[in-house]
Amino acid sequence: MATVSITKRHPAKVHGSRVSRTAKPGAPRLVATPGRFGPWGGRYVPETLMAACEELEREYEKAKRDPRFKARLAELLKSFAGRPTPLFYARRLTKKLGGAKIYLKREDLLHTGAHKINNCLGQALLVERMGKHRVVAETGAGQHGVATATVCALFGFECVVYMGTEDMRRQELNVFRMRLLGAEVRGVDSGSRTLKDAINEAMRDWVTNVRTTHYLLGSVLGAHPYPTMVRDFHRVIGQEARKQVVQAEGKLPTAVIACVGGGSNAIGIFHDFIGDKKVQLIGVEAGGRSEKLGDHAARFQGGLPGVLQGTYSYVLQDEAGQIASTHSVSAGLDYPSIGPEHAWLADQKRAEYVSASDAEALDACKMLARLEGIIPALESSHAVAEVIKRSPKMKKSDVVIVNISGRGDKDIGILRENLQLD
Amino acid sequence: MSVSFRAKPSLVAYLTCGDPDLSTSREVALAAIEAGAEVLELGVPFSDPVADGPVIQRASERALRNHVSLEDVLKLAAEIRSESDAGQIIFTYLNPIMRMGVEKFAAAAANAGVDGALVTDLPVEEAGEYLKHMRKHDLATVFLAAPTSTDERLKRICEVSTGFVYAVSRTGVTGARKDLADDAQKLVQRIRKFTKLPIVVGFGISQPEHFAAVGKFADGAAVGTAIVHTIEQNPGKEAQAVAELIAQVVGRRSSAVSP
Numbered sequence: 001m002a003t004v005s006i007t008k009r010h011p012a013k014v015h016g017s018r019v020s021r022t023a024k025p026g027a028p029r030l031v032a033t034p035g036r037f038g039p040w041g042g043r044y045v046p047e048t049l050m051a052a053c054e055e056l057e058r059e060y061e062k063a064k065r066d067p068r069f070k071a072r073l074a075e076l077l078k079s080f081a082g083r084p085t086p087l088f089y090a091r092r093l094t095k096k097l098g099g100a101k102i103y104l105k106r107e108d109l110l111h112t113g114a115h116k117i118n119n120c121l122g123q124a125l126l127v128e129r130m131g132k133h134r135v136v137a138e139t140g141a142g143q144h145g146v147a148t149a150t151v152c153a154l155f156g157f158e159c160v161v162y163m164g165t166e167d168m169r170r171q172e173l174n175v176f177r178m179r180l181l182g183a184e185v186r187g188v189d190s191g192s193r194t195l196k197d198a199i200n201e202a203m204r205d206w207v208t209n210v211r212t213t214h215y216l217l218g219s220v221l222g223a224h225p226y227p228t229m230v231r232d233f234h235r236v237i238g239q240e241a242r243k244q245v246v247q248a249e250g251k252l253p254t255a256v257i258a259c260v261g262g263g264s265n266a267i268g269i270f271h272d273f274i275g276d277k278k279v280q281l282i283g284v285e286a287g288g289r290s291e292k293l294g295d296h297a298a299r300f301q302g303g304l305p306g307v308l309q310g311t312y313s314y315v316l317q318d319e320a321g322q323i324a325s326t327h328s329v330s331a332g333l334d335y336p337s338i339g340p341e342h343a344w345l346a347d348q349k350r351a352e353y354v355s356a357s358d359a360e361a362l363d364a365c366k367m368l369a370r371l372e373g374i375i376p377a378l379e380s381s382h383a384v385a386e387v388i389k390r391s392p393k394m395k396k397s398d399v400v401i402v403n404i405s406g407r408g409d410k411d412i413g414i415l416r417e418n419l420q421l422d
Numbered sequence: 423m424s425v426s427f428r429a430k431p432s433l434v435a436y437l438t439c440g441d442p443d444l445s446t447s448r449e450v451a452l453a454a455i456e457a458g459a460e461v462l463e464l465g466v467p468f469s470d471p472v473a474d475g476p477v478i479q480r481a482s483e484r485a486l487r488n489h490v491s492l493e494d495v496l497k498l499a500a501e502i503r504s505e506s507d508a509g510q511i512i513f514t515y516l517n518p519i520m521r522m523g524v525e526k527f528a529a530a531a532a533n534a535g536v537d538g539a540l541v542t543d544l545p546v547e548e549a550g551e552y553l554k555h556m557r558k559h560d561l562a563t564v565f566l567a568a569p570t571s572t573d574e575r576l577k578r579i580c581e582v583s584t585g586f587v588y589a590v591s592r593t594g595v596t597g598a599r600k601d602l603a604d605d606a607q608k609l610v611q612r613i614r615k616f617t618k619l620p621i622v623v624g625f626g627i628s629q630p631e632h633f634a635a636v637g638k639f640a641d642g643a644a645v646g647t648a649i650v651h652t653i654e655q656n657p658g659k660e661a662q663a664v665a666e667l668i669a670q671v672v673g674r675r676s677s678a679v680s681p
Binding site: 049304323 | 474483518520566569
């Protein structure tokens with residue numbers, strides 16, 4: 001079939017109308033979006049969402065200074081979530097590794113089984129202040145989804161959780177828990193069917209229902225104010241740990257280790273140590289099954305600066321700027337970008353980012369279960385894997401805190417598929 | 423060059439480039455112009471199209487199976503330009519531009535003969551560097567205005583927009599809808615206070631009735647999802663089917679308006 005040639009048939013080109021593109025003189029100077037960590041972060045969302053982000057930012061700024069808000073949050077964290085969580089001395093693990101004295105920050109003991117509830121309670125109070133009644137959220141491992149469903153039940157909000165169908169398969173127990181709590185779980189079948197795709201779908205819902213709906217984002221990702229706000233709600237982890245370690249050891253730790261997906265538990269425990277330059281901060285990414293793009297989620301070892309889902313950070317992507325697929329045995333770590341504050345901490349060399357492979361994480365999970373009677377979540381097992389590598393090279397006078405961000409009950413199915421028990 | 427939108431409204435046609443392949447996109451684009459589209463929005467497929475509904479998501483996935491890139495879309499634009507003078511706007515998410523480099527993108531776009539760009543997830547606050555390079559090459563910078571935008575934001579959007587302002591008819595992702603919210607007309611009236619630029623209404627226009635209704639208060643009406651859906655439903659005869667759709671959407675208006 002011959003192609004239609006507009007030019008030949010219409011010499012005057014009447015069917016086309018060039019767009020006028022003359023710039024007006026004296027265009028205004030633009031102020032970059034707020035919420036920057038060095039160059040990272042910002043607010044890159046479609047215009048429809050700008051007003052909602054601005055509203056949330058205003059409301060959060062007001063709430064932060066409101067003593068009643070702070071008091072209610074503190075009370076819920078204590079009586080509902082179970083704070084403070086203990087700092088536990090891992091005697092047998094310490095002895096086995098023969099190096100630094102190892103402490104575990106027990107976020108796995110919190111209500112719902114992970115640190116995620118800290119942020120969900122904070123945001124639920126904001127939803128109430130904003131007069132909204134519907135909450136949407138994304139979830140990867142299901143921990144954030146469960147925490148969201150829990151606070152929605154507590155506050156009486158309608159709750160929709162988006163979850164990749166691949167993750168629903170990996171974390172079917174959490175899917176049932178969310179439904180039991182009254183949430184609607186919507187499977188997401190697009191893209192890689194994991195966390196990133198669930199975020200896309202939650203953002204689409206938010207864009208559509210923005211006037212009544214709050215997006216309860218579960219990590220230090222997305223557009224401002226989320227990375228700052230979510231961090232603030234998790235800072236309590238580091239505040240407690242700092243006090244507890246000083247009480248137990250009479251000094252600050254040599255190192256603090258946490259796993260990093262989006263990076264919420266890590267930034268939470270790191271934050272109150274950032275000013276203590278001698279305390280090493282170590283984030284552990286998912287090394288997956290190989291170093292090939294698509295086989296891991298180690299953003300600092302393969303990522304390039306880019307914008308994904310509202311924020312500017314390191315992003316795993318191809319040369320055309322398409323977001324790469326990722327892999328990790330743990331559904332909570334396989335996100336192709338990383339919280340912008342982590343990008344800044346890495347640039348400043350204030351924190352160090354390493355990775356642990358699937359196999360190392362599985363071994364670490366088993367080791368902690370057998371030596372300490374604690375089954376950590378597969379996400380947290382990545383942090384345990386790092387202390388197993390690092391501790392033997394450290395001095396006996398060194399003290400290390402490992403954040404056990406969640407418990408492993410949700411991972412029993414995957415552990416059973418992957419571990420040979422003797 | 424400064425040609426205003428001729429018809430009232432002008433039809434602005436969106437397509438996801440490379441769906442199902444680049445040569446079909448070229449045929450569809452030319453057929454759309456032939457059928458009455460005055461401006462083309464050339465969509466760059468992206469792996470994570472957060473502002474798009476399922477129809478355009480699927481189109482992006484099909485295009486990405488062929489690894490269609492921003493560079494390919496600019497090549498396609500140049501081919502279309504060699505055959506038509508119709509307005510061409512690159513419609514994209516920010517990350518592909520960042521990977522190419524904003525400066526390089528502006529130069530390549532100008533070189534391809536396109537008229538401008540709309541970057542879905544680039545708010546005006548963040549657009550300084552982008553505006554600088556686009557202005558240097560005399561390229562239009564189209565921004566979105568939403569029903570949820572405050573007057574203060576609309577003012578800022580109008581100040582940095584050139585070419586036209588794209589009014590999002592209602593909150594939500596792209597997708598054909600049965601009826602257009604009052605949101606659209608109210609928004610156009612609010613935008614009108616801040617600019618003399620043409621205003622194009624988009625997000626949800628699929629029927630001749632929508633098109634005629636939008637014509638009463640806006641300069642242009644963008645048809646996107648309906649075109650992409652037509653492409654999906656008519657394998658092998660995409661160009662012809664899109665031409666028929668556009669003739670139908672535009673046609674009702676001309677018969678109603680003509681004496």
